Amino acid sequence: MPFITILYYGISIFIAAMLIWNFVKEKHDTQKMALCLIVLIPFLLRIFRIR
Amino acid sequence: MYLQIGLILLIMVLAYGLAKWKNLSVELCMASSAVAGGLAGAFIKAPPLIQLARHLVEGTFTYLDVMLVFVTATIFIKIITESGGVDYVVRGIITAFFNMRIVALLMLMIVLLIPGALTGAGSVSILTVGAPCAMALGYLGISKKRVAAILFIIAGLSAAAPPVNIWAMIISAGTAIPYVGFEFPLGIPVLILGTFTVLFLGWKRENNMELAEVLSRMPTIPEKMNAWRVALPFMTFFGLIAISRIWPFALPVMGLPLQFSIAALVALLVSPKRINFLVLSRDTVKLLLPLLATMAIVGSLQQIMTVTGVRGLISYTVISMPLIVLYISLIFIIPISEGILTYGGAAIIGIPLVWFLDSIGLHATVAIAGLSLIWPLGDGLPPTALIGRLTVIMSDYKGSYTSFLKATWVPWVLITITGILMILFSAKLSFLVEWGM
Amino acid sequence: MSREWIQKSLLICIVMTITILSGVQFYRHRHFQLPIVAGPGVTKVTMLSDYCQSLKGTPADTRVFFMEGAEEGGKTLIIANTHSNEPAAILAALIFIENAMVDRGSLIVIPQFNNSGSRNTKPGDGYVLFFDIPTEWGSKRFRMGNRNAAPLDQWPDPDVYVHYPDKKLFSFLDARNTNRTWPGRENGLLMEKVTFAAMELMRTEGVDVAIDIHGAETMFPVTNCIVAPKKAMRIATITSMIVNAREGFENHVEPSPKSFRGLSHREIGDFSETMPFLLEAPLPFLDQPTGPKTEALLLDGKDPFLLSLSKQKKLFVPYDSTGWSMEKRVGQHCSVILELMNQFSRRNRERSIIVSQVPKYAEIIERGVGFYYKDPDKADRERIYYN
Ligand SMILES: [Zn+2]
Numbered sequence: 001m002p003f004i005t006i007l008y009y010g011i012s013i014f015i016a017a018m019l020i021w022n023f024v025k026e027k028h029d030t031q032k033m034a035l036c037l038i039v040l041i042p043f044l045l046r047i048f049r050i051r
Numbered sequence: 052m053y054l055q056i057g058l059i060l061l062i063m064v065l066a067y068g069l070a071k072w073k074n075l076s077v078e079l080c081m082a083s084s085a086v087a088g089g090l091a092g093a094f095i096k097a098p099p100l101i102q103l104a105r106h107l108v109e110g111t112f113t114y115l116d117v118m119l120v121f122v123t124a125t126i127f128i129k130i131i132t133e134s135g136g137v138d139y140v141v142r143g144i145i146t147a148f149f150n151m152r153i154v155a156l157l158m159l160m161i162v163l164l165i166p167g168a169l170t171g172a173g174s175v176s177i178l179t180v181g182a183p184c185a186m187a188l189g190y191l192g193i194s195k196k197r198v199a200a201i202l203f204i205i206a207g208l209s210a211a212a213p214p215v216n217i218w219a220m221i222i223s224a225g226t227a228i229p230y231v232g233f234e235f236p237l238g239i240p241v242l243i244l245g246t247f248t249v250l251f252l253g254w255k256r257e258n259n260m261e262l263a264e265v266l267s268r269m270p271t272i273p274e275k276m277n278a279w280r281v282a283l284p285f286m287t288f289f290g291l292i293a294i295s296r297i298w299p300f301a302l303p304v305m306g307l308p309l310q311f312s313i314a315a316l317v318a319l320l321v322s323p324k325r326i327n328f329l330v331l332s333r334d335t336v337k338l339l340l341p342l343l344a345t346m347a348i349v350g351s352l353q354q355i356m357t358v359t360g361v362r363g364l365i366s367y368t369v370i371s372m373p374l375i376v377l378y379i380s381l382i383f384i385i386p387i388s389e390g391i392l393t394y395g396g397a398a399i400i401g402i403p404l405v406w407f408l409d410s411i412g413l414h415a416t417v418a419i420a421g422l423s424l425i426w427p428l429g430d431g432l433p434p435t436a437l438i439g440r441l442t443v444i445m446s447d448y449k450g451s452y453t454s455f456l457k458a459t460w461v462p463w464v465l466i467t468i469t470g471i472l473m474i475l476f477s478a479k480l481s482f483l484v485e486w487g488m
Numbered sequence: 489m490s491r492e493w494i495q496k497s498l499l500i501c502i503v504m505t506i507t508i509l510s511g512v513q514f515y516r517h518r519h520f521q522l523p524i525v526a527g528p529g530v531t532k533v534t535m536l537s538d539y540c541q542s543l544k545g546t547p548a549d550t551r552v553f554f555m556e557g558a559e560e561g562g563k564t565l566i567i568a569n570t571h572s573n574e575p576a577a578i579l580a581a582l583i584f585i586e587n588a589m590v591d592r593g594s595l596i597v598i599p600q601f602n603n604s605g606s607r608n609t610k611p612g613d614g615y616v617l618f619f620d621i622p623t624e625w626g627s628k629r630f631r632m633g634n635r636n637a638a639p640l641d642q643w644p645d646p647d648v649y650v651h652y653p654d655k656k657l658f659s660f661l662d663a664r665n666t667n668r669t670w671p672g673r674e675n676g677l678l679m680e681k682v683t684f685a686a687m688e689l690m691r692t693e694g695v696d697v698a699i700d701i702h703g704a705e706t707m708f709p710v711t712n713c714i715v716a717p718k719k720a721m722r723i724a725t726i727t728s729m730i731v732n733a734r735e736g737f738e739n740h741v742e743p744s745p746k747s748f749r750g751l752s753h754r755e756i757g758d759f760s761e762t763m764p765f766l767l768e769a770p771l772p773f774l775d776q777p778t779g780p781k782t783e784a785l786l787l788d789g790k791d792p793f794l795l796s797l798s799k800q801k802k803l804f805v806p807y808d809s810t811g812w813s814m815e816k817r818v819g820q821h822c823s824v825i826l827e828l829m830n831q832f833s834r835r836n837r838e839r840s841i842i843v844s845q846v847p848k849y850a851e852i853i854e855r856g857v858g859f860y861y862k863d864p865d866k867a868d869r870e871r872i873y874y875n
Contacts, residue, residue, distance in 0.1 A: 004303055005643050008119075011308055015122050018336040023496070025333075030495050031076050035344040037503040038082065039118070042111040042347060044507060049640055051112060051514045051609070052779050052792050097780030098614070106614055108510035113611040116645060116660075215647060224659040227708070229748065230648065231657045292647070299650035304663065304677065306644030350612055358614030360779040367777035367793040370802060398612065403776040406707050407802060 009047060016043040055095060056360040063088040063361065067434070077434050078344040085110070085352040092359035106354050113350030114394065116308070117172070117217070118343050123311035124170050126335050127284070128179030130315055133331060134322035135273040136281040137183040142269055145187055149262045155191060156249040159184050160205055164245060167209025169292075170307065171217040173427055173438045174342055176206040181445035190265040192256035199446040200458035204248045204466070206438050207427030212241040218397040218423035225402035228415050232484035236420035239483065240469055244424075248462040275323035284318035345393065345435055353395040362399050370403050374411075378475065382467050385422060389429025393437060397426065414477035416484045421473030424466055431456055517617045518607040518638070520631050521874035524599060525862040527586040529555040529845070533873055536598065539692065540674060540685035547641045548678050550603040551875045552689070553585045554596055555843075561593025562696040562839030564829050565762070567686065568599050570667050570752065572606035572633025573615065574703035575786070576769050576817035579630075581701070583822060583860045584846060593833075593841035596693065600875050602666040602682065604641040606633035614781045621787075621814075623858030625866070632786070636664035642678040652676060656749045667700070670755035683755075690762045696839050697832050698764045700752040701821055703771030706794055706803045706812070710742055714824060715766040717744040717757040723835070724765060727827045735823050735849045737816075738806065763832070767824055769817035770805045787814045819852035 023036035045051045066087030070080040085107060093100040131137055140162065148155035163184050167176035181202055188198045210216070213234045223230040260268075291310040294302060319328060336343075356362040369377070369384060388396030401422060409415045431439035439456065442448075448455055473480060489497075526533060532554045537543035568581035581599040588595060600606050609615060615634075620627040639645075642664050649663040650656075652673050662668040664679055672684030690698060704711035716724035724741045731739055744753040744766075756764035772778060772789040779791055790811030798807035805812075826846060833840030847860060864872050 002303065004305060004309065007309055007312075008306070008644050011119060011123065011312060014332070015119070015336065018333050021333050022337050022340065027492055030499075031079055032340065033496060033499055035076075035078055035340050037499055038078075038111070039340065039343045039347050041108055041503065041507050042115045042118075045108070045112075045511055045514065046115065046639075048511075050511045051109070051518075051640070056779060092780065095780065097782050102513070102617075104506045105510040105513045105617070108506060109514075109609055109611050109614075111611075116639075220659045220661075224661045227710075229656065230659040295646065296650070299655060300652055300673070300676070304644065304646040307647045308644065353612045354614045357612065358781050360781075363776065363778040363780075363791075363793055367797065370777055370797060371800060395612070399776060403707055406705075406709070410709060410802075410804075 012043050012047050016040060016047060019043070052360070053364070056364045059088055059091045059359045060361045060364065062091040076341070077436070078341060078348050080434060081345070081348045081352050085348065085355045088355045088359055088361065092355065097360065098358045106358055107351045110351030110354030111347040113353065114346040118346050119308040120170050120311070121172060121175065121339055121342060121346075122336060123308040123315065124166065124175050125178050125339055126332055127288070127311045127315040127318060128166065129331055129335050130318040130322065130326060131281065131284060132179075132183070133326050134280070134318065134324050135276045136318075137180060138270050139272050139276050139281055141183045141187045142266070142272060145190055145265060145269070146262070149265065152191060152256070153250065156253045157246065159187055160245050160249045163202070163205045164209040164212055164241070167206055168212035169215060171210055171215035171220070173206035173210035173430060174441055176209045177202060177438060177441045177445050178338070181206070181442065185446040186269070188253065190260070190269070191253065192258045192260065193253050194257050195446060195448045196450055196455060196458045197252045199442050199448040199455045201249055201252045202446050203431055203439055203442040203455075204459055204462045205245055206442065207430060208241045208245050208248075210427045211237055211424050213237045216423050217394055218401065218426045219419050221394060221397040222401040222405050222419050222422075225398060226405050226409075226415070228405070228419070232416050233420055235483040235486045236417050236473070236480065237423070240420075240424055240473070244462065244466055244469060247465065251461060252458070273323040280321045280323060283321050284314045287317045288314035342437060342441070345437055349393050349395055349435070353392060353398070356399075366399050366403050369400050370407055378471060381422075381425070381471060381474070385425040386429035386432055389426050390432030390435055393430070393435055396429070408474065412478060413474065414481040414484070417477035417480045418474045421470040421477065424473070425470040428463055428466060431459065513617060514609070517609065517631060518640075520618070520629075522600075522630060523864040524551070524582060524873045524875055525586050525864055525867040526553065526871045526873060527588060527862070529587075529589045529595070530585060531556040536682065536685045536689070539688035540681055542674055543681045543685050546678060546681070547607070548602075548604045548637065548682050550598060550600050551873055552596060552598050554594060555588055555590040556594040557590040557592045557842065559592040562832065562836060562841045563594045563596060563693055564841050565690060565695045565698045566595065566597045566825065567601045567698065567700045567752070568597070569606055569633065570601045570700055571635045571702060572600070572602055572608070572631070573610060573635050573774065574771055575619065575630060575632060576703050576771070576814060576821060577701035579621065579814065579818045579857050580821035580825070583818065583857070586862050587845050587847070587860050588843050589845045591842040591844060593839070595841065595843060596689070596695065598686070601686070602633070602637055602679070603875065604637035604678070605635065605664070605666070606631050608634040608636065608638035610634040616781070616783045616786065619783050619786055621858045621861070622856065623861050623863070625863040628858060628861050636661055637666070637679050639664070651750045652680060654749050658750065662750070667702070667752055668750035670750055670752050671759040687756070687759055690756065690760045695762045696836070696841075697828060698752070698756050698762045699825055699828060700764065700766045702766060702768050703774070703817065704768045705775045706770045706772055706805050706807060707775055707777075707797070709804050711768045712738065712770050712805045713740045713742045713768050715742045715744050715753045715768065717753055717764065719757055720763040720765055723763070723828060723831045726831050727824060730831075731823050731827055731849075737820055737823075737849060739820060739824060765828055767821055769820050770812045771817070772812055789813060813853075815853045815857055818857050819849035822846055822852060823849040
């Protein structure tokens with residue numbers, strides 16, 4: 001895999017981590033929690049090279 | 052089939068309404084609408100129930116790369132802001148041009164135009180330089196309502212401005228018309244309309260503060276901040292873009308997210324203030340969450356509308372209109388489609404429309420440019436009101452959303468007229484394309 | 489457990505179910521292998537990367553089928569699935585691979601030119617993942633791909649795609665479009681390597697005629713036609729007239745514009761001795777104003793909205809309630825390819841290519857496309873190639 005592509009997986013993992021962090025940190029707003037997870041879906045499937 | 056698809060559309064609208072009534076956020080209302088539409092479609096096996104999850108998830112990929120740009124670009128500007136760079140620039144503009152009001156307004160317009168022009172997203176303009184520009188406009192004695200209106204219109208124009216105009220790119224890719232020659236057909240109207248907007252809305256001074264008083268109210272700037280520290284990250288970013296254009300085959304493709312990331316790293320290194328990068332990134336993602344969710348969910352919604360035939364029905368209705376009715380209705384259809392689907396409207400209505408306009412002898416490139424001036428206006432319309440909502444937050448406007456929207460009406464109408472005229476007279480304006488070639 | 493964590497667990501469960509359910513389907517689609525039964529005419533099967541080292545081992549590498557006649561003659565290259573969402577191409581290519589006998593010259597077929605694209609889906613457009621063609625022994629399943637290569641194989645996209653070598657600008661999506669990356673580069677983007685390898689194949693094998701098979705929307709002006717550059721224009725024009733007169737279907741000719749770079753019908757002719765042709769057949773499934781995007785629409789091309797638009801004279805092809813069936817499209821492609829080779833051979837006797845056992849338009853409409861596919865379960869294992 002080209003080096004730059006690897007960096008993109010890195011950026012994706014970083015953003016996914018930030019989303020998860022926000023999900024964990026969110027204490028009350030259920031809707032915000034849901035949004036974190038919805039946005040996370042494409043990132044997860046990309047990181048695991050499914051799509 | 053009309054009835055069947057119409058029924059699915061009705062169910063989608065009802066699901067949206069029900070979700071809204073249950074006090075769900077706009078993003079979740081759209082998600083409910085998508086799921087309901089998919090379930091309704093499953094009755095006629097479009098899509099088969101087993102494929103429903105796949106369609107919903109596949110849609111979220113539509114704007115994945117745009118999401119990467121949003122996040123990295125916003126982190127980049129947030130670092131600049133945090134390090135005092137934006138305050139430094141705003142203070143500079145105010146100090147130098149306080150008594151040359153028109154120049155100050157134009158400078159602020161340019162500052163607002165740049166981030167959106169580069170990324171194709173007006174939201175990036177608002178998220179990055181929106182707050183400090185709003186402050187500066189306030190110091191120039193402009194009311195909060197008008198500041199919000201300026202921000203919204205200029206951000207919209209920035210998204211339409213070259214080099215990156217996502218509506219034009221979507222239509223170009225879908226119609227096999229090369230994405231070239233848009234510099235002048237987009238750049239010239241954007242600059243003229245932008246100038247008109249800031250001067251029209253910003254002309255009246257509603258307070259009489261002196262320069263000294265204004266400066267004392269502005270946030271303080273870290274001592275070690277200087278022009279170099281602000282310029283270096285931007286130079287890195289523009290430099291990387293310039294290199295990729297001047298020697299496109301010498302280096303591998305980097306892409307906007309990586310270019311923003313590298314610029315962000317430079318900004319972090321030259322910042323006079325220590326910045327907690329992780330916390331800043333986390334908060335940026337939180338700030339962007341509604342926007343990211345809208346992008347993901349609009350993709351799903353679009354996919355469900357396509358697979359059920361709802362998108363086809365809408366597209367068909369637009370294409371079937373008589374020409375005169377079509378031109379008049381574009382005034383409403385274009386912004387409303389953006390309000391509901393954001394970029395999705397460009398694909399659903401834009402692609403067949405441009406083929407049709409092309410076939411009746413209009414110049415496709417200029418027509419696309421004209422259309423894509425009108426599209427950003429829709430970013431102020433519900434349900435998504437993506438840019439409108441962000442503008443109100445960033446400019447700290449406390450009035451009602453409708454009162455803010457009403458303040459934009461003069462530039463709104465002018466932009467619409469310009470766009471429609473560009474479509475109508477696209478053949479005569481084709482010289483604008485040739486200039487850029 | 490606190491209320492917060494009950495909510496969170498519930499959300500995680502829902503989202504995970506959706507993700508895994510779709511993930512399995514995406515994985516199955518991407519890793520589905522299409523069995524291709526090499527017919528009696530196939531003499532060797534190689535990889536495209538044999539013509540470009542840097543393509544070796546990448547997910548974009550794909551199979552090349554050679555059918556060499558006993559007699560020396562000219563060479564024709566058939567490229568299918570340049571756009572993997574235009575499936576009449578691969579169906580026509582498989583009819584050639586599984587049936588054709590070459591008596592003179594050779595036929596080279598690349599059935600899945602953009603292999604990566606055929607393992608990709610198109611977000612927002614609601615395609616089916618697979619489609620099934622009925623045959624006498626059951627049905628043959630095909631992947632429905634995307635116009636562009638998968639981001640899993642070529643990522644990131646540039647902000648704007650700068651075409652090699654003229655520096656023309658295209659939308660970022662076109663960096664993954666193998667009908668914009670011609671003539672390609674040995675060490676460029678992955679899709680540029682794919683087109684470069686094909687250029688090398690044509691140059692080293694001395695290919696005379698290259699035929700790139702596509703499909704296009706009925707609302708797109710360039711559809712139901714043969715696109716050819718100046719040097720291939722005469723053959724295209726005569727072919728168009730002959731298929732119209734003898735087989736009764738319309739297929740007009742479009743000139744390849746000089747300024748529109750990156751397309752096969754432009755660059756192949758400009759960067760090699762080969763004569764390129766690009767075939768377009770109408771593909772209602774890709775049109776924007778259609779009803780549900782079902783497998784039926786993909787295969788029979790029947791749509792009430794398009795029918796109504798046709799009455800309003802807004803389509804660029806004749807369209808009635810019979811739609812545009814897959815048989816019609818594949819039949820057109822087969823007939824046009826045979827006639828192009830025939831016309832080329834008449835003008836270049838020493839480079840002539842003689843192919844038999846390939847059905848024409850009327851026959852394919854009568855018997856169906858699946859009639860010409862061999863049952864992989866009954867075929868000799870050695871003759872099955874997965875792609
Ligand atoms: Zn094609």
